[in-house]
């Protein structure tokens with residue numbers, strides 16, 4: 001870490017839970033973020049600002065007028081641009097030292113598996129169940145921690161899944177083939193709700209990179225914005241889960 | 255008596271359940287859901303499939319721990335417990 005970085009990240013380095021060693025872990029890290037919409041925008045911006053060295057951002061949609069109310073990585077001049085490209089510009093302006101790889105096409109299974117395996121942590125900021133289940137499978141296949149967030153209307157959910165700890169996965173909470181998909185386009189969403197959840201995803205990803213996962217393991221957080229309440233639900237592993245059952249915890253030195 | 259709470263979106267479909275404290279006799283999850291259905295007809299159709307198992311996008315917790323038995327809903331909800339009903343979100 002040079003003087004520039006030591007100064008830029010000084011307010012984080014000052015924290016006993018981060019320190020120079022922790023900040024160096026962030027500078028050395030590579031995060032994959034799937035979706036550059038309402039969740040992915042703040043998540044990527046906080047990770048870039050906090051000094052994560054490399055971000056791979058994936059989205060094949062283009063910026064639309066109706067996205068701008070909540071997808072804060074994009075601006076009015078970006079309408080019609082691929083979201084991955086538009087977000088890359090925002091992130092590079094925010095932190096020129098952060099290396100951004102923009103993927104503006106739909107990843108096939110092989111490409112997704114490759115990207116998940118290369119990442120130190122994956123953030124699921126997608127807007128559909130098919131992607132959520134596919135990412136969960138890939139994360140557990142490669143042993144990559146997964147921070148899964150979702151938000152709609154005035155509510156949100158977030159959970160971090162830690163394959164190496166022998167913890168539960170997304171499919172332990174919701175068995176596959178979900179019916180009744182809802183979209184923000186049809187249901188609506190209050191702008192800062194995705195900001196709260198996306199920022200929380202960035203925070204949980206940083207905790208993973210800092211090795212501070214004790215508070216994350218086996219927990220699902222539910223946010224009710226109207227009531228201003230959070231609920232924390234303990235998630236046991238489903239012993240019959242087709243994705244994670246039988247997986248053993250991997251400890252250093254094993 | 256256990257208390258029942260749920261994700262706010264469910265009140266949209268069952269407004270009769272909103273703004274009231276729902277307390278029911280202790281029992282198994284399936285018994286409590288049946289009791290909610292008495293207050294809000296159609297509720298069990300929304301959360302259970304035609305075989306009486308929990309629908310895939312629905313989940314329940316008892317005192318903030320997810321229920322184990324999704325198929326027959328035999329988990330016991332004790333007197334001092336809160337049964338919370340929530341569902342998967344896909345938006346992002």
Ligand SMILES: [Zn+2]
Pocket residue numbers: 168169170171172173238241242243244245
């Ligand atoms: Zn699982």
